[in-house]
């Protein structure tokens with residue numbers, strides 16, 4: 078055999094071996110397509126998101142002059158989010174990797190605008206705020222929740238002081254999917270002239286559609302005058318590919334507070350945390366937004382809510398109870414030993430979240446969770462509950 082042919086064969090073998098190895102590891106992962114991931118706020122990306130993502134693998138929005146077309150896609154996506162959140166004309170968005178990054182940028186902005194270092198958060202805020210405290214020398218002031226599991230506004234008012242940089246409200250809490258009374262927080266922040274950040278990482282792609290469907294849910298967006306910024310993630314209910322989150326801010330001038338000069342690349346300034354970042358997830362999020370539109374997302378949310386209701390009924394039929402009436406497609410099932418139940422379910426190939434603090438497990442009815450999936454899950458769940466000594470009927 079010719080030397081060059083031998084070399085080519087060797088290269089091909091190596092290539093195939095690497096791909097095979099990757100597939101071997103991949104086969105150990107849980108998949109959304111199986112439907113068996115019941116404890117994740119992410120889902121299978123929409124087919125058009127996958128297609129769009131692959132087309133933009135080599136782009137870099139950190140250098141928009143090299144990729145002006147990609148920059149236009151980003152602007153179009155931001156304009157979709159702007160309408161979704163009822164943002165005023167002067168508002169703009171910073172795209173990043175997800176909810177954690179957007180929350181970091183929001184508090185970074187509030188801290189620089191105010192020159193203050195205390196942030197009031199509801200007790201059930203996402204753990205990204207703990208990272209923020211550690212990263213930015215911020216003191217968190219956690220506020221207890223009401224019996225409905227949302228921030229106590231009176232107690233919040235009492236904690237506002239000379240060093241308050243921001244108040245945070247959650248629109249779609251991580252554990253229970255609850256919405257804080259953002260309009261009450263907004264009134265408070267108008268009176269006290271405090272920055273109000275809304276973490277709608279999960280709920281941002283749900284609440285606008287719940288309202289269209291006639292659900293009576295709290296307002297959360299820029300229609301409320303004190304809302305200064307909103308975190309909203311396309312890689313959760315936006316059906317886009319990971320990683321994609323956006324921080325939307327009421328006034329684009331504020332971005333100067335979290336911008337630096339970029340002397341040797343073609344743009345003058347850059348806002349936010351990331352520098353090099355791909356347009357692939359942005360193109361994916363834009364493609365889904367265009368393809369589904371408001372109507373498509375409303376249908377998706379309607380479907381998730383119907384299946385969430387069906388799941389609730391099936392759970393109650395086996396004699397278990399929910400911790401609270403669900404606001405959105407997040408169910409918390411009261412369980413005496415969440416750790417044990419979660420572990421055994423994992424052994425049977427089902428993934429839920431254990432919430433020991435609340436004495437519950439979490440089921441998130443994402444778009445990949447169908448009625449058929451629930452019908453397969455319930456008998457297994459019942460069996461596990463009997464095994465672990467839960468009181469069921």
Ligand code: 0PR
Nearest residue numbers: 117118119175176177203249250251276278279
């Ligand atoms: N804010 C809220 C309200 C969240 O629920 C989350 C994540 C974040 C911020 C942070 O977002 P990133 O994770 O995008 O930075 N909540 C999800 C959760 O804890 C994250 C997640 C998603 C965890 C999928 C596991 C999983 O499989 O459920």
